[in-house]
Amino acid sequence: TTYTDEARIALDTLAGRATGLLSSPSLRLGVTGLSRAGKTVFISSLVHNLIHGGRLPLFEAQKSGRISRAFLEEQPDDAVPRFQYEDHIDALVTSRVWPDSTRAISELRLTIEYESASGWNRMFSSGKLSVDIVDYPGEWLLDLPLLGKTYREFSAEAFEMAELPVRADLSAAWRKLSATIDPTAAADEMVARSLAESFSAYLKACKDDGRALSTLPPGRFLMPGDLDGSPALTFAPLPGLSDDRARAGSLLAMMERRYEAYKTHVVKPFFREHITRLDRQIVLIDAMQALNAGPGAMADLERAVMEILACFRPGRGSFLTDLFSRRIDRILVAATKADHLHHESHDRLQAIVRRLADRAIKRANFSGAEVDVLAMAAVRATREGTVKQGRETLPVIIGTPLKGETIGDEKFDGETETAIFPGDLPAKIDTVFMQDEDAPAADPALRFVRFRPPKLEKTAEGITLSLPHIRLDRALQFLIGDQLA
Ligand code: GDP
Structure with missing residues (x-):
């Protein structure tokens, strides 16, 4: 470099710093979580409540009247x-239907104008x-461990998971098809495609079957984004692989190459461009669904939370650590949809999430960031009431069940408000977790x-209020409250 080049670089750096100083902090x-965990609903309600001055008594900056304005701006990316x-x-407000769920990554910039609480901060x-x-699918995040695994390791683990009792029946067709395949035979696009389709049908079944099983990689098989049908997604694990080198031109060689391409062209860029730039993270979990499906699903959810946490803090010495340009310093693990329970059970739900998160933190050997847990509802779809039954007064929740939902013989039409006794979470939270294989946990019997x-x-003046919620303000306080001090 000549003197002028060097001078230019230095000037550019200075100019860059100056713009960095001038633009407001960001x-x-x-926001992540497995599909249907509640990401879209959470972001929509959070933004709606901030823009429209919602009721957020536990969000200090709002409560003390220091927020003058919150508004959407053009995003930087x-x-x-x-x-x-x-x-x-x-969808939520006008049509009263749930919005379309997250299918890929998306972004939104919300700018908050506020007055600092301290005179010192106000000055500077x-x-x-x-x-x-x-907003991004948790399924994509769970691909990260693949970066450290060879195709053979990935294959062996996929079969091991598929053979577990909770998945054996769902994976049977794919395993049967795989058993007829010779990995050393010549590569054949149609064989690769039928294996990939059968494998991804099994992964999808784990999700859709109502057993609330959480996710297995590769995440794009469940949430392809814009990669549907591309060669990087047309592979599958193969059974019984030896350590021998794959013969050139064989099916095994083809599968191995595509698996590596998936890592290089899909997983790595996603991680580098998006995850490593995050400052704060909320992980939403559908604990209600898992509780409803039983201890097997709870164990599965715990494993998913553990793996998600591990992605944010790769262990020391891991090549991933070098990728991080910023450090996530706060993570909130939140069970949303608490409005399905009476408030008497909210603390129990939170205790269950805490137990689940604690175990996951321990198993992931996770440290460094502050992790908090919360039972919340981003949008509260129910009110509370009581119903007299004989001499007893029972707590109920009142809402409009979606069309087609049933309880016993009763089928709902999507228009009628109904009181429902939601059932209780067990007081002893141990009982919702898997004890051991032989002694299955108690059924929480939720409705x-x-x-x-x-x-x-609407207010007396006819102004429509913002979306009702449960403890959304606590989530906000933990995630951004300190930045508005
Ligand atoms: P995503 O896949 O993580 O984006 O999930 P969504 O945000 O689309 O939520 C999936 C579904 O969960 C919604 O369609 C709702 O039926 C339900 N849901 C999500 N959040 C809430 C909530 O706070 N309260 C209630 N009652 N239902 C919720």
């Missing part, structure tokens, strides 16, 4: 789809914080029906 908040906030709110801060909310989004209340 915080990247990742041009190549990432925008989170379709307006469409989702229209811009009084403006931009929160870049990044789980899905409700329509609520009708929004």
Whole structure:
């Protein structure tokens, strides 16, 4: 480099720093969770409540009246789809239907203008914080461990998981097909495709079967984004592989190459471009569904939470650590949909999530970031009431069950408000976790029906209030409260 080049680089660096100083501080908040955990609903309600001055008594900056304005701005990343906030709110508020769920990554910038609580901060801060909310499927995150695994290790583990009692029947067709395949035979596109299709049908069945089993990689088989049908997604594990080198031109060689391509072209860029730039993270879990499905599903959920946490803090010495440009310093593990329970059970749900998260933290050998847990409902679809039965007064929840939902013989039409006795979570939380193989845990006996989004209340002046929630303000306080001090 000549003198002028060097001078230019130095100037560019200075200029870059200067713009960095001038623009308002930003915080990247990742929102993840397995499919249907509640990501879309959470982001929509969070933004709606902030923009419309919702009731957020536990979000200190709002409660003390220091937030003057919250509004949406153009996001900084041009190549990432925008989170379709307006469409989702229209669905929730106007049509009272649940919005379309997350299928790929998306982003939204929410800017908050506020007054600092301390005089010192008022002097030196811009009084403006931009929160870049990044919504992405947890399935994609769970691909990360693949980076450390060879195709053979991936194959062996996939078969091991598929043979477990909870999955054996769902994976039977794929395992049967695999057993007829000779990995050393010549590569054949049609064989590769039928194996990939059968394998991904099994992965999808684990999700759809109502057993609430959580995810197995590769994540794009469940959530392909824009990669559907591409060669990088047309592979599958093969059974009984030896350590011998794959013969050139064989099916095994083809599968191995595609698996490596998946890692290089799908997993790594996603991780580098999105995950390593996050500052804060919320992991949403559908604990209600897992509780309803029983201890096997709870164990599965715990494993997923453990693996998700491990992705944010790869162990020391891992090549992944070098990829992080920022450090996630706060993670919230939140069970949403608590509005399916009476408030008397909310603390129990939270205790269950805490137990689950604690075990996951321990198993993931996780440390460094502050982890909190919460039982919440991003959108509260029910009210509470009581029903007299004989001499007893029973707590109930009241809402409009979705069309087609049933309890016993009763089938709901999607229009009628109904009181439902939701059932209790067990007081002894141990009982919802798997004890050991021989002694299955107690059934929590919940009555789980899905409700329509609520009708929004109006004030006396006719102003529509923002979306009702349970403890969304606590989530906000933990995730961004300290940045508005
Ligand atoms: P995503 O796949 O993580 O984006 O999940 P969604 O946000 O689309 O949520 C999936 C479904 O869970 C929704 O369609 C709702 O039926 C339900 N759901 C999510 N959040 C809540 C909540 O706070 N309360 C209630 N009652 N249902 C919720």
